[in-house]
Amino acid sequence: MAPQRRGAPKAPEGNRAADRRRPSSTRSVRAPRDVWKKWLRVAVLGACTTFVALLLWGSLGGDDSITEVLAHRSEVLPGRFIEVPCSEDYDSHRRFEGCSPRKCGRGVSDAIITRDEARRIRSIAEKGLSLGGSDGGASILDLHSGALSVGKHFVNLYRYFGDKIQTIFSEEDFQLYRDLRQKVQLAIAQAFGISASLLHLTKPTFFSRINSTAARTAHDEYWHAHVDKVTYGSFDYTSLLYLSDYLDDFGGGRFVFMEEGANKTVEPRAGRVSFFTSGSENLHRVEKVHWGTRYAITIAFTCDPDHGIADPTFT
DSSP, X not given: OOOOOTTOOOOOGGGHHHHHHHHHHHHHHHHHXXXXXXXXXXXXXXXXXXXXXXXXXXXXXXXXXXEEEEEXXXXXXXXXXXXXXXXXXXXXXXXXXXXXXXXXXXXEESSSSOHHHHHHHHHHHHHHHTTOEESSSEEEEOTTTXXXXXXXXXXXXXXXXXGGHHHHOOHHHHHHHHHHHHHHHHHHHHHHTOOGGGOEEEEEEEEEEEXXXXXXXXXXXXXXXBOHHHHSTTOSEEEEEEOSOBTTTEEEOOXXXXXXXXXXXXXXXXXXXXXXXXXXXXXXXXXXXXXXXXXXXXXXXXXXXXXXXXXXXXX
């Protein structure tokens, strides 16, 4: 009941019952307001909690579209292979008997390359990329063609740096690169039941370094879903050798096989090799890196000898 002003005339007797009813009426109005305020506080607190959870999930590289982890970072896999139906992508290209994919799928193994070998070959990437690097979040180093990210462009490191290359790399570096390429090639051949001699290294085969720096050019936008056989017609089998550890060296950056309602993800681990047939049966993408630095090598193979490339040499 609101306080009365001094000197106000007394209310007639007949209105006293109404006056007595006013406090209960005020309480009935105030109660819903109090409840509304409590729910508002709960809603705001809930929203803040959800926001913090999303930030934490994002900082760990989370993605709510991922429903299954094909290879956890904590696992040491001697080998895991999943066969999937081949797409029709290969039908529009010349087929090579005994090599072109008839059996399609994807595999992951931690038994092909050791962690020490991964550490040593990562040092090659670090040395080469120290000569340049993209202004955006994705840099590449291709020892075959000499392509190196520098700012918003690419240069040929062999021509651009000339004799300085002799002080950056060594013959041992290039030999290690060739040895690891051969190990990956043999593993792919065994997994798909083909002869390793029918596989030819193809371009682009390159080191990648990805961090959280914002993209400056289209070359930095590595996270879009794509099909290797469509993007690079020569690809028949794709592999990635990871050179750093998910959640130890970087957040985000997981490799995702895109499947309706059931995406599969590979969590990078130094020395881990992920490999797959290059057609639409293995549509894929890489999550954005949220923090740290992710190193890997993409090693691609073709069945067409006309699209084969030689191993890089130290000259």
